[in-house]
Amino acid sequence: MKIVEMRIVPVAMADPPLRSAFGLHAPYALRTIVQLKTDDGLTGLGETYGGAIPLRDLEAARERVIGQDPWHLTRIEAAIAGDPTAAPNKDRPWEGTLSSPVQSYSPIEVACLDIIGKATGRPVADLLGGRYRSAVPFSAYLFYKHAGIGGTDGLADASIAARERDDYLAREALSPEGIVRQAEDFVRLFGFKSIKLKGGVLEPDREAATILAMREAFGPEMPLRIDPNCVWSVETSIRIGLELAGTLEYYEDPTDGKANMAEVARHVPIPLATNMCTTSWSDIPETVERGAIHILLSDHHLWGGLMPTVKLAQLCRVFGWGVSMHSNSHLGISLMAMAHVAAAIPNLTYACDTHYPWQVEEVIAGGKRRFEEGHIMIDDTPGLGVELDEDALARLHEQYRKAGLAKRDDVAEMQKIQPGWQPVRW
């Protein structure tokens, strides 16, 4: 079997005005769709970061992919990511670009596994060691946000129930009460059984109050997490951490860097989780040495694919780390890739993050996937279990072309509503 075609389609999808420590989400989030075709007529899908750099890098990778057997993943990986006997590449920005060859390889690996799944009649999870679970748990992912649903705000609502849009999608949530209401929507509409709050936006005590308000609203059984995206100082992280000890399931990236995280770990009796302190294979040795984390948020887009994520999970087990999963704004191809690999990781000890409820548009046939009691189900459907809706893809590609965004820039977006805004360190 040989890969004979590699199609790369940049898309833009409506994204609500969500806030984070980086600023404000633009009206459109960018993604890149990869489709491989083989000489025997099979196709495979992958999805990754969007914008000009991923696009350029994937275009550059094409000639290394065409002609390869999709089963020969180690060869394809080496063709893209370079000498596999060398130390892991350290020159990798934390996220959002594919200037790392490891990240360029990821959607190609996913598309190859989709092809292999179709060729063998097996779901992708079964190619990764097998389905350990069929129901993959996801967490509610809450954001402080401004009013509005992103895109043109006149977005056709074919793909979303008006009730949902009237609820969490359109409504402002810039207070503890607003977040509690958003959480109630997420739990009611999707059945999530754990809640993550994107922090680093309001003054830290107000974010702690938001967590405590959710504890009050949902009772002691609901796992709660907060993620200030590293913008709290060590002192703030320790102070808020001590306040929230006994309340948080885990404490995600309160502060920046391995040394600071290790210092917080020494003082706060809550497991520390990360997708920012430890974001590449080359970060592992120092993370281990410093005792900087307790839980790694895996991300197949960032770590080079699904098989690498399975390997990463075993490494986590060896060092006594829990495993959870990070998310960026994404479409259904990524959702299913995340779900398949999560199904195959026995030591997935926490529900996965996902931005998926914040996206109203799709490129996959049948429209948006539904969560069942907070879970994505993996059944016997071969491959990832998704196919492209070519009309939808064309529409989101046209939207990409018109949006004129080359990369994510949350600071610039924030400055549009608050001139001169700069990220704050609390």
Added chain:
Amino acid sequence: MKIVEMRIVPVAMADPPLRSAFGLHAPYALRTIVQLKTDDGLTGLGETYGGAIPLRDLEAARERVIGQDPWHLTRIEAAIAGDPTAAPNKDRPWEGTLSSPVQSYSPIEVACLDIIGKATGRPVADLLGGRYRSAVPFSAYLFYKHAGIGGTDGLADASIAARERDDYLAREALSPEGIVRQAEDFVRLFGFKSIKLKGGVLEPDREAATILAMREAFGPEMPLRIDPNCVWSVETSIRIGLELAGTLEYYEDPTDGKANMAEVARHVPIPLATNMCTTSWSDIPETVERGAIHILLSDHHLWGGLMPTVKLAQLCRVFGWGVSMHSNSHLGISLMAMAHVAAAIPNLTYACDTHYPWQVEEVIAGGKRRFEEGHIMIDDTPGLGVELDEDALARLHEQYRKAGLAKRDDVAEMQKIQPGWQPVRW
């Protein structure tokens, strides 16, 4: 697809009187052959350690395997090896028994992958990330030995050319000159391009002299290794290591334990390799912390299968360790399992060990596999690419029954020719 039958056959094969720090190989080496059958008529093979304990453990595992889908490896592993979210099991003897559930799982995983390979028409290497290489390099594995070929010594020679038996198999090799002659045979007959000497037998200076004699005989390009099986003191290891610096490719397990290995590493400018200091997932953190090794000798029998070995190789890359491969006395099923996983590991940075040239008997159809210029070739044959020779299996099983050996006991065997012999620490 469901597993409907699990056949477990203990076998004994003739083994020459090879010496190591543990004593003397008995006339027969023990192995266990595992065969799984599915409801759609596919069969898969695995091979592992022999003797009473592996047999008992595999019999005990049977009820956890029957009824499972061979693709659902994570579920089968959990059914045998227990909670996959718990820390890796530390209660594991270094080798030779399956009282570790991790080791019990290994031949079952290999047999499942053999089945999956046959079901998909793909070699096992392609199920492990894909063939990075088609030619898997092995190393000559030399032993100090007494005269004789093991077994009854009247062994039918259908499976071995008289010339070979007259050469290295039957001949005594208890001196540097004897080992050089053995090495010449191995290089001439099998085409090996690197040489490992099992040490820990003669006085250390005499073993160093053996290495230097090989350097003299084969010139500066032939990679050489020595493995004293941990019986040298730190002082001896450093003294001999400094003498052999510039001569050895790597220095395998000169001394015992992570602290001692780390001390040797601080003084000797040769990469330290191990299959004794670090033999389980639970050994990794301390190995990393102490800086005890530079190269890990993987072994799918010991680490829980082929997928785990692929994961281990990535962990080695993360910590800057080279990857080589350990061997016990084995038959063709293990040879091919070793070759398939080695083919799928890009960072296999050294030729693999194998005892295979020391075994004259086989259980696979077609008799013993041939090395091509020191390599085992992985082609497109589905699965492991081997089938049972039922007559040969019955004969080696009968040999097991008659041999009356329940476990390997090299000390007792040595005492038969040297009463009162005990392992020596130099």
